Amino acid sequence: MRDVASLAGVGIATVSRVVNDKPGVAAAVAERVKSAAAQLGYHHDLTASSLRRADRRTDSIGVIVGDVANPFSAAILRAVEDVATRHDSLVLIGSAEQDAIREKRLIRSLTARRVDGLIVVSDHISEELVDARQRGVAVVSVDRHIEGLTGVDSVTTDNRRGMREAVHHLYDGGHRRIAYLGDLPEIWTAQERFAGFVEGFAAIGCQLDPRLVRHNLHSEEATHAAVRELMAADSPPTAIISAQNLITISIRRELRALGRDSIIAHIGFDDFPLADLLGVSVIAPNPSDIGRTAADRLFARIDNSTEPERHVVLPTRYIPRGSGEIRRRP
Amino acid sequence: MRDVASLAGVGIATVSRVVNDKPGVAAAVAERVKSAAAQLGYHHDLTASSLRRADRRTDSIGVIVGDVANPFSAAILRAVEDVATRHDSLVLIGSAEQDAIREKRLIRSLTARRVDGLIVVSDHISEELVDARQRGVAVVSVDRHIEGLTGVDSVTTDNRRGMREAVHHLYDGGHRRIAYLGDLPEIWTAQERFAGFVEGFAAIGCQLDPRLVRHNLHSEEATHAAVRELMAADSPPTAIISAQNLITISIRRELRALGRDSIIAHIGFDDFPLADLLGVSVIAPNPSDIGRTAADRLFARIDNSTEPERHVVLPTRYIPRGSGEIRRRP
DNA sequence: CTGTTAGCGCTTTCAC
DNA sequence: GTGAAAGCGCTAACAG
Numbered sequence: 001m002r003d004v005a006s007l008a009g010v011g012i013a014t015v016s017r018v019v020n021d022k023p024g025v026a027a028a029v030a031e032r033v034k035s036a037a038a039q040l041g042y043h044h045d046l047t048a049s050s051l052r053r054a055d056r057r058t059d060s061i062g063v064i065v066g067d068v069a070n071p072f073s074a075a076i077l078r079a080v081e082d083v084a085t086r087h088d089s090l091v092l093i094g095s096a097e098q099d100a101i102r103e104k105r106l107i108r109s110l111t112a113r114r115v116d117g118l119i120v121v122s123d124h125i126s127e128e129l130v131d132a133r134q135r136g137v138a139v140v141s142v143d144r145h146i147e148g149l150t151g152v153d154s155v156t157t158d159n160r161r162g163m164r165e166a167v168h169h170l171y172d173g174g175h176r177r178i179a180y181l182g183d184l185p186e187i188w189t190a191q192e193r194f195a196g197f198v199e200g201f202a203a204i205g206c207q208l209d210p211r212l213v214r215h216n217l218h219s220e221e222a223t224h225a226a227v228r229e230l231m232a233a234d235s236p237p238t239a240i241i242s243a244q245n246l247i248t249i250s251i252r253r254e255l256r257a258l259g260r261d262s263i264i265a266h267i268g269f270d271d272f273p274l275a276d277l278l279g280v281s282v283i284a285p286n287p288s289d290i291g292r293t294a295a296d297r298l299f300a301r302i303d304n305s306t307e308p309e310r311h312v313v314l315p316t317r318y319i320p321r322g323s324g325e326i327r328r329r330p
Numbered sequence: 331m332r333d334v335a336s337l338a339g340v341g342i343a344t345v346s347r348v349v350n351d352k353p354g355v356a357a358a359v360a361e362r363v364k365s366a367a368a369q370l371g372y373h374h375d376l377t378a379s380s381l382r383r384a385d386r387r388t389d390s391i392g393v394i395v396g397d398v399a400n401p402f403s404a405a406i407l408r409a410v411e412d413v414a415t416r417h418d419s420l421v422l423i424g425s426a427e428q429d430a431i432r433e434k435r436l437i438r439s440l441t442a443r444r445v446d447g448l449i450v451v452s453d454h455i456s457e458e459l460v461d462a463r464q465r466g467v468a469v470v471s472v473d474r475h476i477e478g479l480t481g482v483d484s485v486t487t488d489n490r491r492g493m494r495e496a497v498h499h500l501y502d503g504g505h506r507r508i509a510y511l512g513d514l515p516e517i518w519t520a521q522e523r524f525a526g527f528v529e530g531f532a533a534i535g536c537q538l539d540p541r542l543v544r545h546n547l548h549s550e551e552a553t554h555a556a557v558r559e560l561m562a563a564d565s566p567p568t569a570i571i572s573a574q575n576l577i578t579i580s581i582r583r584e585l586r587a588l589g590r591d592s593i594i595a596h597i598g599f600d601d602f603p604l605a606d607l608l609g610v611s612v613i614a615p616n617p618s619d620i621g622r623t624a625a626d627r628l629f630a631r632i633d634n635s636t637e638p639e640r641h642v643v644l645p646t647r648y649i650p651r652g653s654g655e656i657r658r659r660p
Numbered sequence: 661c662t663g664t665t666a667g668c669g670c671t672t673t674c675a676c
Numbered sequence: 677g678t679g680a681a682a683g684c685g686c687t688a689a690c691a692g
Contacts, residue, residue, distance in 0.1 A: 001669060011679035016671060024677060043465065046442040047377050047388065048669035052684050058377065060422070060443065069408040071401065071603070078399040081425055090439055092390070092422050095411055109420055112376040113390065135373065252607055273401070274604045277582055331685060341663035346687060354661060378685035382668050 001042065008036035019044050050114065060090045061117045061298060062110035064103060067095045071273055072245060072287050073121070076142065079291025080119060087299050089116065096122070098184070104128050111137055117298045123188045125149050138301035142294045143285075144188040145311065153301065155294040155312045157285035159189055159269075160196035162316035163241070166267045166283050167200025169318065170239045174328035175265055179212040179230050179237035181223065181251060183244045190215070193243040193269055212237050223250035224257075231258055238265065238328045245270035252278060265326040271319065281324025284317050331372065338366035349374050380444065390420040391447045391628060392440035394433060397425045401603055402575060402617050403451070406472065409621025410449060417629050419446065426452070428517070434458045441467055447628045453518045455479050468631035472624045473615075474518040475641065483631065485624040485642045487615035489519055489599075490526035492646035493571070496597045496613050497530025499648065500569045504658035505595055509542040509560050509567035511553065511581065513574045520545070523573040523599055542567050553580035554587075561588055568595065568658045575600035582608060595656040601649065611654025613646050620644060 005012045010029060017025045018033040025033075036042075050058045063080055065073040081091050092115060094106035103120075107128040110118060117138035120129065125146055133139050133151045141154040170178050180197050183190040194215070201208040211233070214226040227250075230237055242248040248268030255261040268275075271284035293312055301307050318324075335342045340359060347355045348363040355363075366372075380388040393410055395403035411421050422445060424436035433450075437458040440448060447468035450459065455476055463469055463481045471484040500508050510527050513520040524545070531538040541563070544556045557580075560567055572578040578598030585591040598605075601614035623642055631637050648654075 005679095012669095013671080013679060014677085017678090020671085026677065029677080041461070041464075043461075044442055045444065045669055047444050048381055048684090049671070050684095051378055051381060051686090052669080052671045054672075056684085058443075067408065068398070068411065069401070069404045071399070071404070074399045074401070074404045077423070078397065078425060081398065081423065088439075090422050090424070090443060092420050093407070093411065094420070095408065109418075112374055113388075113420060114375065114377050131371070131373075134371075249604065249607075256607065272603075274579065274602075274608065277579075277586065278604065278607060335663095342685095343664080343687080344662060347662090350687085356661065359662085375685055378668090379687070380668095381670090382685080382687045384688070386668085 003040055004033065004036045004042045007040060008033045056114070057116050057302075058114045059088055060092060060113075060115050061119065061295075061302075062092045062094065062106075062115040063119045064094045064096050064106050064110075065121045066098055068093055069095075070246075072270055075287035076121075076291035076294075079288040080295040083292055083295035083299065089299075098123075098187070100124065100126065107132060111135070116302045119294050119298055122146065123186060136305065138298055138305065140294045140298045140301070142290060146188070151309060153294075153297045153307075153310050153312075155290055155297065155314065157290065157314050157316055159192035159316075160199060162269065162283040162285070162318070163193050163196025163243075164200040164203060165316075165318055166241050166269075166324070167197060168204065169324060170241070170265055170267065171200075171204045171206070173239070173265060173325065175239040176206060176328075177209065177212060177235065177237045178239045178241060180214065181217055181226055181240060181242045181247055182213075182215050183247065184218050185215050190243055197241060197243075217247050217250075220246075220250045220253075223247050224254045227251055227254040228258070231260060231264075239326075240264060240266045242266070242268045244268075245272045248272070248280065248282070252280060261323075263326070263329070265324060265328075267318075267324040275319075276321060279322035281321045282319050284319050286314065286317070289314055333370055334363065334366045334372045337370060338363045386444070387446050387632070388444045389418055390422060390443070390445050391449065391625075391632075392422045392424065392436075392445040393449045394424045394426050394436050394440075395451045396428055398423055399425075400576075402600055405617035406451075406621035406624075409618040410625040413622055413625035413629065419629075428453075428514070430454065430456065437462060441465070446632045449624050449628055452476065453516060466635065468628055468635065470624045470628045470631070472620060476518070481639060483624075483627045483637075483640050483642075485620055485627065485644065487620065487644050487646055489522035489646075490529060492599065492613040492615070492648070493523050493526025493573075494530040494533060495646075495648055496571050496599075496654070497527060498534065499654060500571070500595055500597065501530075501534045501536070503569070503595060503655065505569040506536060506658075507539065507542060507565065507567045508569045508571060510544065511547055511556055511570060511572045511577055512543075512545050513577065514548050515545050520573055527571060527573075547577050547580075550576075550580045550583075553577050554584045557581055557584040558588070561590060561594075569656075570594060570596045572596070572598045574598075575602045578602070578610065578612070582610060591653075593656070593659075595654060595658075597648075597654040605649075606651060609652035611651045612649050614649050615646050616644065 005015045018030045084091050096103040111132045119140050121143050139152045145154050145156050217223045268282045271282045335345045348360045414421050426433040441462045449470050451473050469482045475484050475486050547553045598612045601612045
């Protein structure tokens with residue numbers, strides 16, 4: 001930078017002004033600086049810039065999800081990226097794998113690199129997150145609502161309502177014995193979805209058979225086993241509701257293997273690519289909407305930290321594709 | 331940091347040593363510094379650190395893909411992230427959308443933030459990339475080989491071989507009229523795969539009917555139209571090879587719509603989630619392997635920039651699932 | 661073992 | 677309009 005300044009015959013401050021497109025530089029001088037920069041192959045160093053700048057912004061944000069390779073997370077990520085690009089910001093990613101230790105490490109790692117904001121899919125209040133907030137990092141919680149975390153916006157889906165609707169839909173199809181297959185109960189969305197399931201049963205005035213409820217299905221094998229057990233029971237369910245996309249898929253595999261895929265009604269929470277081709281009915285949140293909304297909120301906060309805390313709840317949409325429309329056999 | 335130093339009654343350099351776990355500090359002093367840091371809520375600023383450090387490393391890398399939401403890209407991303415984590419590095423992402431302008435912007439944006447290395451899925455030599463190399467940023471080209479780009483490692487799959495095998499396989503199933511549906515011919519992988527298709531035909535001593543070859547299928551509609559046209563022709567193909575995952579999926583949809591999905595043989599390039607449930611045979615590269623290998627090479631280069639240039643070619647695997655095993659009707 | 665000093669590349673006063 | 681100087685938070689070199 002000093003070299004550019006001396007080659008252009010100007011002061012170092014003027015180079016800075018030109019590089020940042022700031023007003024107050026004669027056009028001719030700006031031109032001279034630009035050509036000097038090009039000649040010397042000069043490149044602006046944003047890290048040094050943000051160190052000295054009054055606002056201390058790095059124009060980068062961090063996104064922590066469960067797994068970037070999960071299609072739901074990937075869709076959120078992409079939507080966030082698009083918003084970030086519009087704000088000239090870059091996106092740093094991290095997969096926390098539902099692991100509190102990894103998550104803490106990631107938060108520390110990201111804040112140490114001075115990201116302007118953080119979008120987090122998490123279930124619990126970690127010290128480091130509160131810390132980050134206090135140090136002025138904007139935070140938006142996505143897809144999960146964290147009780148008791150102040151100064152943090154959240155963007156979630158209406159899990160309960162979506163689930164209640166699914167129960168109603170199966171009830172209308174004649175089903176009374178409806179199984180529930182869900183994820184780890186620590187996960188907030190899993191809790192909400194199960195609560196919605198219970199509420200749905202209460203609303204239709206039906207007795208919920210606890211033997212048809214399975215939690216903790218965090219692997220393909222566990223889900224397969226659960227389906228096999230349910231189907232082998234004395235009075236098996238006539239319909240299944242699954243509370244997460246991976247579980248839904250595992251169920252499809254197992255039902256197919258058992259030759260029951262066209263007999264048992266099935267509705268899954270979360271849409272997924274190719275669900276249309278497989279004919280799987282789903283309760284679909286909109287990950288792009290979620291990501292976009294979250295990123296919008298984040299940048300609003302970054303630009304104006306006095307915004308009041310806000311919690312956006314986005315609706316789900318039921319998409320009938322066949323599996324949820326299988327009626328109970330008379 | 332100065333505050334921590336004075337509270338602990340030590341010099342600022344000692345704080346730095348403690349924070350970086352450097353040797354040469356008495357245990358008692360280190361303890362004092364740590365508690366002072368905790369008391370003041372001190373946090374290490376990695377951006378300032380890397381500005382001053384001798385190696386100038388930021389412990390962050392950039393990954394530029396077509397679209398982070400594409401399952402193939404997402405899998406690569408995840409593999410890269412895992413390797414990066416082992417190297418205490420963070421991952422910055424960008425979706426270039428096959429757009430040279432966006433790609434250039436991303437490269438500039440990333441290098442301006444001083445990433446240590448760049449993993450890029452790109453088809454052409456952009457000035458910015460060469461520039462980045464010259465300024466000492468390590469670069470690995472992934473899934474594409476860029477002709478004439480020096481000092482850049484590459485990790486690709488054996489597209490030609492995979493494609494030749496697919497042609498052979500269909501030939502063995504009795505097929506002679508095999509259609510090819512491919513992506514934009516600018517894309518290197520599309521070129522290679524088509525070349526493999528042609529080679530396969532040459533090897534089996536068969537005449538390739540140019541009317542059965544369609545390029546430029548970069549949207550769902552274009553692919554649907556191509557399938558409809560091919561099927562409506564006087565002598566339609568008895569088998570189809572598609573050169574990319576999205577095209578494969580579009581073909582499945584259209585074949586299903588036409589009621590031909592169990593009659594026409596079909597092999598797709600690239601595996602995709604749920605291909606097993608749909609019974610789609612594929613030529614499968616391994617995106618996790620690709621990502622991991624690329625990241626390994628990148629960090630090897632970052633740690634030792636004198637490494638000779640290397641080009642790794644990974645094999646594909648044919649996965650029979652039914653659609654590729656449909657024999658020609660007698 | 662520890663402290664002092666210089667300076668990474670940049671932006672921001674504040675004078676001119 | 678422009679330049680000189682100070683300093684963002686940190687590490688490296690050297691002296692003690």
